[in-house]
Amino acid sequence: MKHDAGSNETRANIRHWHPMAAPRAAEQAAPLVFERAEGVYIYDTGGRRYLDSQGGLWCVNVGHGRKEVKQAINAQLERLPYYTTFGDTSNLPVIELAERLIRMLAPEDMQRAFFGSGGSDANETAMKLARQYWKLSGEAQRTKFISLKQGYHGVHFGGTSIGGQMYLRSMYEPVLPGCFQVDTPWLYRNPYTEDAEELGQVCANLLEREIVHQGPHTVAAFIAEPVQGAGGVIVPPDNYWPLVREVCDKYGVLLIADEVVTGFGRSGSMFGCRGWGVKPDMMCLAKGINSGYIPLGATVVNERVRKAWDSDHPLAAILHGYTYSGHPVACAAANAALQIVEDEDLPANAAKVGAYCVEKLQNELGDYDVVGDIRGKGLMIAIELVTDKAAKESFTPDDPYLHTLQELTRKEGLVIRNLGSSLIISPPLVFTEEHVDEMTGMLARAFDNAAAVRN
Numbered sequence: 001m002k003h004d005a006g007s008n009e010t011r012a013n014i015r016h017w018h019p020m021a022a023p024r025a026a027e028q029a030a031p032l033v034f035e036r037a038e039g040v041y042i043y044d045t046g047g048r049r050y051l052d053s054q055g056g057l058w059c060v061n062v063g064h065g066r067k068e069v070k071q072a073i074n075a076q077l078e079r080l081p082y083y084t085t086f087g088d089t090s091n092l093p094v095i096e097l098a099e100r101l102i103r104m105l106a107p108e109d110m111q112r113a114f115f116g117s118g119g120s121d122a123n124e125t126a127m128k129l130a131r132q133y134w135k136l137s138g139e140a141q142r143t144k145f146i147s148l149k150q151g152y153h154g155v156h157f158g159g160t161s162i163g164g165q166m167y168l169r170s171m172y173e174p175v176l177p178g179c180f181q182v183d184t185p186w187l188y189r190n191p192y193t194e195d196a197e198e199l200g201q202v203c204a205n206l207l208e209r210e211i212v213h214q215g216p217h218t219v220a221a222f223i224a225e226p227v228q229g230a231g232g233v234i235v236p237p238d239n240y241w242p243l244v245r246e247v248c249d250k251y252g253v254l255l256i257a258d259e260v261v262t263g264f265g266r267s268g269s270m271f272g273c274r275g276w277g278v279k280p281d282m283m284c285l286a287k288g289i290n291s292g293y294i295p296l297g298a299t300v301v302n303e304r305v306r307k308a309w310d311s312d313h314p315l316a317a318i319l320h321g322y323t324y325s326g327h328p329v330a331c332a333a334a335n336a337a338l339q340i341v342e343d344e345d346l347p348a349n350a351a352k353v354g355a356y357c358v359e360k361l362q363n364e365l366g367d368y369d370v371v372g373d374i375r376g377k378g379l380m381i382a383i384e385l386v387t388d389k390a391a392k393e394s395f396t397p398d399d400p401y402l403h404t405l406q407e408l409t410r411k412e413g414l415v416i417r418n419l420g421s422s423l424i425i426s427p428p429l430v431f432t433e434e435h436v437d438e439m440t441g442m443l444a445r446a447f448d449n450a451a452a453v454r455n
Protein backbone atom coordinates (compact mmCIF):
# COMPACT_ATOMS: atom_id res chain seq x y z
CA MET A 1 0.00 0.00 0.00
CA LYS A 2 2.71 2.43 1.00
CA HIS A 3 4.69 1.77 -2.15
CA ASP A 4 1.68 1.97 -4.43
CA ALA A 5 2.49 4.62 -7.03
CA GLY A 6 -1.02 6.02 -6.71
CA SER A 7 -1.00 6.37 -2.93
CA ASN A 8 -1.30 9.77 -1.27
CA GLU A 9 2.25 9.51 0.02
CA THR A 10 3.72 9.07 -3.45
CA ARG A 11 1.62 11.80 -5.00
CA ALA A 12 2.55 14.22 -2.23
CA ASN A 13 6.20 13.37 -2.64
CA ILE A 14 6.28 14.43 -6.24
CA ARG A 15 5.51 17.98 -5.11
CA HIS A 16 7.99 18.02 -2.26
CA TRP A 17 11.70 18.43 -3.02
CA HIS A 18 13.40 16.68 -0.10
CA PRO A 19 16.67 18.09 1.30
CA MET A 20 19.69 15.90 0.58
CA ALA A 21 17.80 13.56 -1.75
CA ALA A 22 17.48 13.05 -5.49
CA PRO A 23 14.03 14.09 -6.77
CA ARG A 24 14.27 11.22 -9.28
CA ALA A 25 14.48 8.68 -6.46
CA ALA A 26 11.72 10.35 -4.46
CA GLU A 27 9.35 10.13 -7.41
CA GLN A 28 9.86 6.38 -7.64
CA ALA A 29 9.46 5.32 -4.02
CA ALA A 30 6.99 6.52 -1.44
CA PRO A 31 8.53 8.25 1.56
CA LEU A 32 8.18 6.85 5.06
CA VAL A 33 5.55 9.21 6.43
CA PHE A 34 5.51 9.75 10.18
CA GLU A 35 2.40 10.83 11.98
CA ARG A 36 3.17 10.96 15.68
CA ALA A 37 5.92 10.34 18.20
CA GLU A 38 6.33 9.63 21.89
CA GLY A 39 9.57 9.32 23.86
CA VAL A 40 12.07 7.44 21.68
CA TYR A 41 9.45 5.94 19.35
CA ILE A 42 7.87 7.29 16.20
CA TYR A 43 4.82 5.95 14.36
CA ASP A 44 4.11 5.99 10.64
CA THR A 45 0.75 6.65 9.00
CA GLY A 46 0.07 2.90 9.04
CA GLY A 47 0.45 2.87 12.83
CA ARG A 48 3.79 0.98 12.72
CA ARG A 49 6.19 1.77 15.56
CA TYR A 50 9.89 2.51 15.04
CA LEU A 51 12.71 3.08 17.49
CA ASP A 52 14.13 6.51 16.64
CA SER A 53 17.89 6.02 16.76
CA GLN A 54 18.38 9.31 14.87
CA GLY A 55 16.69 11.63 17.37
CA GLY A 56 15.06 13.22 14.33
CA LEU A 57 18.33 14.65 13.00
CA TRP A 58 20.64 14.63 16.04
CA CYS A 59 18.29 17.10 17.70
CA VAL A 60 15.42 15.66 19.75
CA ASN A 61 17.52 15.48 22.91
CA VAL A 62 14.65 15.47 25.43
CA GLY A 63 12.66 12.91 23.43
CA HIS A 64 9.45 13.28 21.47
CA GLY A 65 6.19 14.66 22.76
CA ARG A 66 7.41 16.10 26.09
CA LYS A 67 4.44 17.79 27.68
CA GLU A 68 6.53 20.48 29.41
CA VAL A 69 7.76 21.69 26.02
CA LYS A 70 4.36 21.44 24.35
CA GLN A 71 2.75 23.37 27.21
CA ALA A 72 5.39 26.11 27.02
CA ILE A 73 4.78 26.43 23.29
CA ASN A 74 1.01 26.51 23.69
CA ALA A 75 1.18 29.07 26.50
CA GLN A 76 3.44 31.33 24.45
CA LEU A 77 1.20 31.01 21.40
CA GLU A 78 -1.70 32.19 23.55
CA ARG A 79 0.24 35.24 24.79
CA LEU A 80 2.44 36.38 21.90
CA PRO A 81 3.07 34.15 18.89
CA TYR A 82 5.56 36.52 17.26
CA TYR A 83 7.20 39.88 17.50
CA THR A 84 10.47 41.24 16.15
CA THR A 85 13.60 41.74 18.28
CA PHE A 86 15.19 44.17 15.80
CA GLY A 87 16.34 47.39 17.40
CA ASP A 88 14.92 48.05 20.84
CA THR A 89 11.92 45.68 21.04
CA SER A 90 12.07 42.37 22.88
CA ASN A 91 9.96 39.61 24.41
CA LEU A 92 10.09 37.70 27.69
CA PRO A 93 11.14 34.24 26.41
CA VAL A 94 14.19 35.56 24.52
CA ILE A 95 15.34 37.56 27.55
CA GLU A 96 15.00 34.44 29.71
CA LEU A 97 16.77 32.25 27.16
CA ALA A 98 19.73 34.61 26.70
CA GLU A 99 20.20 34.70 30.48
CA ARG A 100 19.84 30.94 30.70
CA LEU A 101 22.44 30.30 27.98
CA ILE A 102 24.95 32.68 29.53
CA ARG A 103 24.42 30.97 32.90
CA MET A 104 24.82 27.50 31.34
CA LEU A 105 27.93 28.72 29.51
CA ALA A 106 29.59 30.34 32.56
CA PRO A 107 32.46 27.79 32.52
CA GLU A 108 33.24 28.94 28.95
CA ASP A 109 32.94 32.65 29.97
CA MET A 110 30.34 33.37 27.30
CA GLN A 111 28.76 36.82 27.59
CA ARG A 112 26.24 37.48 24.83
CA ALA A 113 23.79 35.48 22.73
CA PHE A 114 22.42 36.26 19.26
CA PHE A 115 19.55 34.21 17.81
CA GLY A 116 18.60 32.80 14.41
CA SER A 117 16.51 29.90 13.18
CA GLY A 118 19.02 27.05 13.04
CA GLY A 119 22.60 25.87 12.76
CA SER A 120 23.28 27.36 9.34
CA ASP A 121 22.20 30.75 10.66
CA ALA A 122 24.38 30.26 13.74
CA ASN A 123 27.47 29.60 11.57
CA GLU A 124 26.71 32.43 9.15
CA THR A 125 26.35 34.76 12.13
CA ALA A 126 29.63 33.58 13.66
CA MET A 127 31.49 34.16 10.40
CA LYS A 128 30.09 37.65 9.94
CA LEU A 129 30.71 38.60 13.57
CA ALA A 130 34.30 37.32 13.27
CA ARG A 131 34.92 39.52 10.24
CA GLN A 132 33.37 42.51 12.01
CA TYR A 133 35.29 41.80 15.21
CA TRP A 134 38.57 42.26 13.36
CA LYS A 135 37.41 45.39 11.54
CA LEU A 136 36.30 46.96 14.83
CA SER A 137 39.62 45.87 16.37
CA GLY A 138 41.69 47.66 13.73
CA GLU A 139 42.89 44.52 11.92
CA ALA A 140 40.68 44.68 8.83
CA GLN A 141 42.99 42.34 6.92
CA ARG A 142 41.98 39.40 9.09
CA THR A 143 39.25 37.95 6.87
CA LYS A 144 40.19 34.31 6.21
CA PHE A 145 38.65 31.21 7.74
CA ILE A 146 40.36 27.91 8.38
CA SER A 147 38.27 24.81 9.09
CA LEU A 148 38.50 21.02 8.89
CA LYS A 149 38.14 18.52 6.09
CA GLN A 150 34.98 16.42 6.58
CA GLY A 151 33.53 19.32 8.61
CA TYR A 152 29.88 20.35 8.32
CA HIS A 153 28.67 23.84 9.12
CA GLY A 154 25.28 23.97 7.46
CA VAL A 155 24.23 24.98 4.00
CA HIS A 156 24.30 28.78 3.73
CA PHE A 157 27.06 30.09 1.47
CA GLY A 158 29.24 30.77 4.53
CA GLY A 159 28.85 27.25 5.91
CA THR A 160 29.20 25.76 2.43
CA SER A 161 32.47 27.66 1.97
CA ILE A 162 34.04 26.40 5.21
CA GLY A 163 32.46 22.93 4.90
CA GLY A 164 34.86 20.08 4.33
CA GLN A 165 32.71 17.79 2.22
CA MET A 166 33.32 18.62 -1.39
CA TYR A 167 30.25 16.83 -2.75
CA LEU A 168 28.07 19.33 -0.87
CA ARG A 169 29.95 22.25 -2.40
CA SER A 170 30.83 21.46 -5.98
CA MET A 171 27.42 22.14 -7.53
CA TYR A 172 27.16 25.53 -5.80
CA GLU A 173 30.61 26.95 -6.52
CA PRO A 174 32.12 29.46 -6.59
CA VAL A 175 32.01 29.82 -2.82
CA LEU A 176 33.42 32.49 -0.51
CA PRO A 177 37.11 33.17 -1.20
CA GLY A 178 39.59 32.94 1.66
CA CYS A 179 38.39 29.65 3.18
CA PHE A 180 40.88 26.82 3.71
CA GLN A 181 40.55 23.31 5.14
CA VAL A 182 43.17 21.34 7.02
CA ASP A 183 43.23 17.65 7.95
CA THR A 184 40.91 16.45 10.66
CA PRO A 185 42.36 14.08 13.29
CA TRP A 186 40.61 10.92 12.08
CA LEU A 187 42.17 7.88 13.67
CA TYR A 188 40.56 5.31 11.38
CA ARG A 189 41.59 7.04 8.17
CA ASN A 190 44.76 9.14 8.09
CA PRO A 191 48.13 8.82 6.40
CA TYR A 192 50.14 9.79 9.49
CA THR A 193 49.86 7.48 12.47
CA GLU A 194 47.74 4.97 14.40
CA ASP A 195 48.63 6.63 17.69
CA ALA A 196 45.85 8.94 18.87
CA GLU A 197 48.02 11.36 20.79
CA GLU A 198 50.55 11.67 17.99
CA LEU A 199 47.71 12.28 15.53
CA GLY A 200 46.32 15.08 17.70
CA GLN A 201 49.75 16.72 17.68
CA VAL A 202 50.23 16.23 13.92
CA CYS A 203 46.87 17.80 13.10
CA ALA A 204 47.40 20.73 15.48
CA ASN A 205 50.75 21.28 13.72
CA LEU A 206 48.99 21.24 10.35
CA LEU A 207 46.64 23.97 11.58
CA GLU A 208 49.61 26.03 12.76
CA ARG A 209 51.41 25.55 9.44
CA GLU A 210 48.32 26.73 7.54
CA ILE A 211 47.96 29.84 9.73
CA VAL A 212 51.64 30.67 9.19
CA HIS A 213 51.37 29.90 5.48
CA GLN A 214 48.37 32.22 5.03
CA GLY A 215 49.96 34.89 7.21
CA PRO A 216 48.48 35.14 10.72
CA HIS A 217 47.56 38.79 10.12
CA THR A 218 45.07 37.59 7.45
CA VAL A 219 43.36 34.81 9.43
CA ALA A 220 40.10 35.73 11.19
CA ALA A 221 39.13 32.43 12.78
CA PHE A 222 39.45 28.68 12.97
CA ILE A 223 36.04 26.96 13.02
CA ALA A 224 35.42 23.31 13.85
CA GLU A 225 32.97 20.90 15.44
CA PRO A 226 34.24 19.51 18.76
CA VAL A 227 33.19 16.09 17.49
CA GLN A 228 32.47 16.03 13.77
CA GLY A 229 28.91 14.87 13.21
CA ALA A 230 27.87 14.76 9.58
CA GLY A 231 31.44 13.88 8.59
CA GLY A 232 30.76 10.48 10.20
CA VAL A 233 31.21 11.04 13.96
CA ILE A 234 34.92 11.73 13.95
CA VAL A 235 36.06 11.95 17.58
CA PRO A 236 39.37 13.81 17.93
CA PRO A 237 42.12 12.61 20.27
CA ASP A 238 41.92 14.17 23.77
CA ASN A 239 44.93 16.44 23.20
CA TYR A 240 43.64 17.98 19.95
CA TRP A 241 41.29 20.73 21.16
CA PRO A 242 43.60 21.96 23.94
CA LEU A 243 46.40 22.16 21.33
CA VAL A 244 44.10 23.98 18.90
CA ARG A 245 43.33 26.57 21.58
CA GLU A 246 47.08 27.08 22.10
CA VAL A 247 47.75 27.48 18.38
CA CYS A 248 44.90 29.99 17.97
CA ASP A 249 46.16 31.97 20.99
CA LYS A 250 49.71 32.01 19.66
CA TYR A 251 48.56 33.78 16.47
CA GLY A 252 45.59 35.73 17.86
CA VAL A 253 43.15 33.72 15.74
CA LEU A 254 39.56 33.45 17.02
CA LEU A 255 38.42 29.92 17.91
CA ILE A 256 34.83 29.16 16.94
CA ALA A 257 33.28 25.89 18.08
CA ASP A 258 30.36 24.70 15.99
CA GLU A 259 28.43 23.00 18.78
CA VAL A 260 25.24 22.57 16.77
CA VAL A 261 25.27 18.79 17.36
CA THR A 262 27.46 18.59 20.47
CA GLY A 263 25.72 21.37 22.40
CA PHE A 264 23.39 20.46 25.27
CA GLY A 265 24.67 17.06 26.17
CA ARG A 266 24.98 14.90 23.10
CA SER A 267 28.70 14.18 23.39
CA GLY A 268 28.42 13.37 27.11
CA SER A 269 29.16 16.80 28.56
CA MET A 270 26.87 19.83 28.45
CA PHE A 271 28.98 21.22 25.60
CA GLY A 272 31.47 19.39 23.41
CA CYS A 273 34.42 21.68 24.22
CA ARG A 274 33.79 21.29 27.92
CA GLY A 275 34.73 17.63 27.51
CA TRP A 276 38.32 18.84 27.06
CA GLY A 277 38.12 21.97 29.22
CA VAL A 278 38.55 24.23 26.19
CA LYS A 279 37.00 27.70 26.02
CA PRO A 280 36.28 28.93 22.49
CA ASP A 281 35.71 32.59 21.63
CA MET A 282 32.36 31.90 19.97
CA MET A 283 30.02 28.93 19.91
CA CYS A 284 27.32 28.01 17.40
CA LEU A 285 24.25 26.34 18.88
CA ALA A 286 21.04 24.90 17.43
CA LYS A 287 19.56 21.36 17.25
CA GLY A 288 19.47 20.38 20.96
CA ILE A 289 18.75 23.98 22.01
CA ASN A 290 15.03 23.19 21.99
CA SER A 291 15.14 19.61 20.80
CA GLY A 292 13.77 20.58 17.40
CA TYR A 293 10.25 21.42 18.57
CA ILE A 294 10.48 24.81 16.77
CA PRO A 295 13.39 26.01 14.56
CA LEU A 296 15.99 27.92 16.61
CA GLY A 297 19.71 28.57 16.70
CA ALA A 298 22.11 30.83 18.57
CA THR A 299 25.62 32.22 18.39
CA VAL A 300 27.28 33.09 21.69
CA VAL A 301 30.41 35.18 22.18
CA ASN A 302 32.87 35.66 25.04
CA GLU A 303 34.15 38.86 26.61
CA ARG A 304 37.04 39.24 24.16
CA VAL A 305 34.58 39.35 21.25
CA ARG A 306 31.89 41.33 23.04
CA LYS A 307 34.32 44.12 23.93
CA ALA A 308 34.98 44.95 20.28
CA TRP A 309 31.46 46.36 20.03
CA ASP A 310 32.28 48.91 22.77
CA SER A 311 34.17 50.75 20.02
CA ASP A 312 33.02 54.24 19.05
CA HIS A 313 33.23 53.20 15.39
CA PRO A 314 30.03 54.44 13.67
CA LEU A 315 29.28 50.87 12.54
CA ALA A 316 29.81 49.20 15.92
CA ALA A 317 26.30 47.73 15.67
CA ILE A 318 25.08 44.21 14.90
CA LEU A 319 24.31 44.83 11.22
CA HIS A 320 22.86 41.37 10.90
CA GLY A 321 19.58 39.84 11.98
CA TYR A 322 16.75 37.57 10.94
CA THR A 323 13.03 38.27 10.96
CA TYR A 324 12.75 35.32 13.33
CA SER A 325 15.73 36.24 15.56
CA GLY A 326 14.56 35.69 19.13
CA HIS A 327 11.25 34.14 18.05
CA PRO A 328 9.21 34.00 21.27
CA VAL A 329 7.65 30.57 20.67
CA ALA A 330 10.99 28.98 19.71
CA CYS A 331 12.66 30.57 22.76
CA ALA A 332 9.84 29.44 25.08
CA ALA A 333 10.33 25.90 23.76
CA ALA A 334 14.07 26.21 24.46
CA ASN A 335 13.54 27.39 28.01
CA ALA A 336 11.35 24.36 28.72
CA ALA A 337 13.57 21.88 26.88
CA LEU A 338 16.79 23.09 28.51
CA GLN A 339 15.15 22.88 31.92
CA ILE A 340 14.59 19.18 31.23
CA VAL A 341 18.18 18.73 29.99
CA GLU A 342 19.45 20.14 33.31
CA ASP A 343 16.86 18.59 35.65
CA GLU A 344 17.34 15.11 34.20
CA ASP A 345 21.11 15.53 33.74
CA LEU A 346 20.86 14.28 30.18
CA PRO A 347 24.58 14.89 29.45
CA ALA A 348 25.45 12.31 32.14
CA ASN A 349 22.94 9.85 30.67
CA ALA A 350 24.41 10.39 27.21
CA ALA A 351 27.90 9.63 28.55
CA LYS A 352 26.78 6.47 30.36
CA VAL A 353 24.42 5.03 27.74
CA GLY A 354 26.74 6.09 24.90
CA ALA A 355 29.69 4.20 26.41
CA TYR A 356 27.46 1.16 26.92
CA CYS A 357 26.22 1.45 23.33
CA VAL A 358 29.69 1.58 21.73
CA GLU A 359 30.78 -1.45 23.74
CA LYS A 360 27.60 -3.38 22.97
CA LEU A 361 27.86 -2.62 19.25
CA GLN A 362 31.51 -3.65 19.20
CA ASN A 363 30.70 -6.94 20.94
CA GLU A 364 27.63 -7.81 18.88
CA LEU A 365 28.40 -6.31 15.47
CA GLY A 366 32.17 -5.81 15.39
CA ASP A 367 32.83 -9.16 13.72
CA TYR A 368 30.57 -8.63 10.73
CA ASP A 369 32.47 -8.40 7.44
CA VAL A 370 30.91 -5.09 6.53
CA VAL A 371 31.65 -3.37 9.85
CA GLY A 372 34.90 -1.43 9.51
CA ASP A 373 34.84 0.81 12.55
CA ILE A 374 32.53 1.58 15.47
CA ARG A 375 33.25 4.88 17.19
CA GLY A 376 31.56 7.61 19.16
CA LYS A 377 31.44 9.93 22.14
CA GLY A 378 28.31 10.15 24.25
CA LEU A 379 25.24 9.49 22.14
CA MET A 380 26.83 10.38 18.82
CA ILE A 381 27.99 7.11 17.36
CA ALA A 382 28.86 5.79 13.89
CA ILE A 383 29.17 2.33 12.44
CA GLU A 384 31.38 2.77 9.38
CA LEU A 385 30.63 0.14 6.75
CA VAL A 386 33.28 -1.23 4.39
CA THR A 387 33.33 -3.65 1.48
CA ASP A 388 36.76 -4.89 2.54
CA LYS A 389 37.74 -4.76 6.18
CA ALA A 390 41.51 -5.03 5.74
CA ALA A 391 41.68 -2.46 2.94
CA LYS A 392 39.07 -0.23 4.67
CA GLU A 393 37.37 0.06 1.27
CA SER A 394 34.20 2.20 1.46
CA PHE A 395 30.87 1.39 -0.15
CA THR A 396 29.99 3.71 -3.01
CA PRO A 397 26.88 5.74 -2.06
CA ASP A 398 24.78 3.99 -4.73
CA ASP A 399 25.74 0.44 -3.68
CA PRO A 400 22.46 -1.53 -3.48
CA TYR A 401 23.62 -3.09 -0.21
CA LEU A 402 23.16 0.23 1.61
CA HIS A 403 19.62 0.58 0.34
CA THR A 404 18.80 -3.02 1.25
CA LEU A 405 20.19 -2.56 4.75
CA GLN A 406 18.06 0.54 5.19
CA GLU A 407 14.91 -1.33 4.12
CA LEU A 408 15.74 -4.24 6.41
CA THR A 409 16.34 -2.05 9.47
CA ARG A 410 13.00 -0.35 8.86
CA LYS A 411 11.36 -3.75 8.56
CA GLU A 412 12.78 -4.54 12.00
CA GLY A 413 11.17 -1.35 13.33
CA LEU A 414 14.26 0.85 13.50
CA VAL A 415 15.01 4.15 11.84
CA ILE A 416 18.75 4.67 11.57
CA ARG A 417 20.50 7.24 9.42
CA ASN A 418 22.49 6.02 6.49
CA LEU A 419 25.06 8.73 5.83
CA GLY A 420 27.41 7.91 3.01
CA SER A 421 29.03 4.70 4.09
CA SER A 422 28.16 5.03 7.78
CA LEU A 423 25.18 4.30 10.00
CA ILE A 424 24.70 7.19 12.39
CA ILE A 425 23.25 6.67 15.86
CA SER A 426 22.12 9.89 17.57
CA PRO A 427 19.02 9.02 19.61
CA PRO A 428 17.19 11.18 22.14
CA LEU A 429 19.39 11.58 25.21
CA VAL A 430 16.72 9.85 27.31
CA PHE A 431 17.82 6.59 25.61
CA THR A 432 18.37 3.72 28.07
CA GLU A 433 20.53 0.60 28.00
CA GLU A 434 17.36 -1.40 27.23
CA HIS A 435 16.82 0.75 24.13
CA VAL A 436 20.43 0.08 23.10
CA ASP A 437 19.82 -3.68 23.47
CA GLU A 438 16.63 -3.43 21.43
CA MET A 439 18.43 -1.45 18.70
CA THR A 440 21.44 -3.77 18.60
CA GLY A 441 19.20 -6.82 18.18
CA MET A 442 17.39 -5.20 15.28
CA LEU A 443 20.67 -4.18 13.66
CA ALA A 444 22.12 -7.70 13.99
CA ARG A 445 19.04 -9.23 12.32
CA ALA A 446 19.19 -6.63 9.55
CA PHE A 447 22.90 -7.37 8.95
CA ASP A 448 22.17 -11.12 8.88
CA ASN A 449 19.35 -10.71 6.37
CA ALA A 450 21.33 -8.23 4.25
CA ALA A 451 24.28 -10.61 4.01
CA ALA A 452 22.19 -12.77 1.68
CA VAL A 453 22.10 -9.87 -0.77
CA ARG A 454 25.88 -9.48 -0.91
CA ASN A 455 26.71 -13.16 -1.33
Ligand SMILES: *Cc1c(COP(=O)(O)O)cnc(C)c1O
Pocket: 117, 118, 119, 120, 121, 123, 152, 153, 154, 155, 225, 229, 230, 258, 259, 260, 261, 286, 287
Ligand atom coordinates in the same frame (compact mmCIF):
# COMPACT_ATOMS: atom_id res chain seq x y z
C1 LIG B 1 23.08 20.45 11.47
C2 LIG B 1 24.33 21.23 11.55
C3 LIG B 1 24.42 22.53 11.07
C4 LIG B 1 23.31 23.17 10.29
O1 LIG B 1 22.16 23.36 11.05
P1 LIG B 1 20.75 23.63 10.32
O2 LIG B 1 19.82 23.81 11.48
O3 LIG B 1 20.46 22.42 9.48
O4 LIG B 1 20.88 24.85 9.52
C5 LIG B 1 25.58 23.24 11.28
N1 LIG B 1 26.61 22.69 11.94
C6 LIG B 1 26.57 21.43 12.40
C7 LIG B 1 27.75 20.89 13.14
C8 LIG B 1 25.43 20.65 12.20
O5 LIG B 1 25.40 19.39 12.61
